[in-house]
Amino acid sequence: MLEAGAFDGIHAAMMVHPATKEYADHHTRALVGLRASYTGRTAHSAAAPHEGINAGDAATVAQVAIGLLRQQLLPGALVHGIVTKGGEAANSIPGAAELLYDARANSVKELAEVKKQLIVCFEAGAVATGASLHITEETREFSGFRNDQPMVGFYQANAESLGRRFDDEPLEKRLSEAASTDMANVSLAIPSIHPVIRVEAHGASNHQPEFARWCASEDADKAALEGGAAMAWTAIDLALDTTERRRLITVGESSGPGAEAADF
Template sequence: MVATCHAAVHRHRETLLALAHSLHAEPEVSFAEYRSAAKITELLADQGFRVQAPVAGLDTAFVAEKGEGDLVVGLCAEYDALPEVGHACGHNIIAASSVGAALALAEVADELGLRVRVLGTPAEETGGGKIVMLRAGLFDEVALAAMVHPAPEDVCRPSSLAIVDLEVRYTGRASHAASAPELGVNAADALTVAQVAIGLARQHLEPQQMVHGIVTEGGAAPNIVPAHTSAVFNLRAAGTQSLQRLENRIRACFDAGAVATGCTCEVTLVSPVYTELDADPWLVEAYRSAISETERTPVTRAEERTRTFGSTDMGNVTRELPAIHPLIAVDCGDAVNHQAEFATACASESGEQAVLDGARALAETVLAAATDPDQRDRLTASVQRRGSQRRHPSARPPELGTDESGQ
């Protein structure tokens, strides 16, 4: 069956690479991936997948399935890009490799009793499409979920940081900056005070806590006291409880800006909380075995503990069901994710190889789990347990942000 899957990836090679290049050539940002989602769903429909789109109330989310088996396996496709630098995180590779794995697994779905589900998950960069889809129940039947993410090196079990995105808006009062400055209430000063407070707080942050942000509105003209300013900040931490402590501290810095200047302050949540990755150990090792059969050499297990890969809403998926989020290397020189040079690498020959190797390794990982009786039983039991928790909410772990969570 492994040979069948590998042959399927090879047979669909040109289709998969064309998809990766087409997505790369027309990058679309979070929640606006209309062309990208259409390209993927049209390809899957042509291959006999049953497509539902849109889903979960998201215009650019979809689910595509093939097979009638009792074991539902989920391949997550990301396809949003970044402003200005396009596919500098390589989501074109993610989408194409997940589609490739799905096409390969579809060839053995009937024999193995699989239902192969491609989950089109928009807005990973900001917005948390997977979290919305989780809440909508689109992962409820999924026994395992998997994807590969491009990076400078191959890492089978990377760590990630929990993250929350906050927007702060200050409102003051406009006035002539020269003839009547005393009548103004300066919203730009409020934002400056907040930024200084955050900068001073950095000395005392916990390990792996991070804060970074940009000013999105700073005023209209230098001779007008700014009445409105805004900024967006990413807050990251090793875990959700540390993240909540950091959020409390940063919100106090926002308040300081308002108190110091007399402005009003409004803070809103831009994206739901992304939790840290908690990959399934057995699936990680199955992937390690699969990817090691290529010419790739992933970093060692000891080195993995030092590799923190930003933040991802796939972390929320890994906390709900067995799932993996390995990194697959592209030849990007000294570049890293979110740089223009990395975007170039994701359309290179090395990026093409990542699509094919990723598709094969994902398919082989699923095959390993589906053909191991103990693992298949474990995965099936996980689906049943989650179903029981949904029927009896009191048995579920507390959700993030509730008093019961310890935050």
């Protein structure tokens, strides 16, 4: 959407996301998603295993390599994924297998190194088994999020006036728990904020089924309404503040999807 011009003429962007904590600014990791597809040769596992090329084994070798790689990853970097295809029957050597993995890092620059390491692990599976390998970028690269601090200040003041209370944790701890978002790319093009708003989830956390159920609660409805109101009031504040209005107009006219991402 960004590259297609959907944000052209837009001078600011905001959204809130449910969470178990509450922050007006949002720190995220850079991310890229890769799919590794192995092609081998199917054969009967008992009658003619020597005629097969085990694509499932290629995926296994890659996963072992990734597990060993984790000790040498850059601080803050993460690699995690799943097997999306591994075979059809126990008595048949799989001729096809697929892995879907995400790589994350503290910046786009560091992500490039982690991505390179992940690809080498995928290649190890192919080399070890003789299977062929095809790698595709499943998730477009996300940068880290660039918070617009004046907007953060307006949002926090407005949310606090509604009774919202923000967590105060060391930045190091927050970065250690950081996820990723495609809105980070938008934040490099135009001034943006992406606050997270607390939902009482009774011990559950994001991406757990229990958390999804609590997001349909009265407390979650209240959080969504108050987050929406705080963003609306922030938009009003930005429009009424002469200095901020001029700044956003100027920045909006000079920025775009090619904004520098190396440090985010």
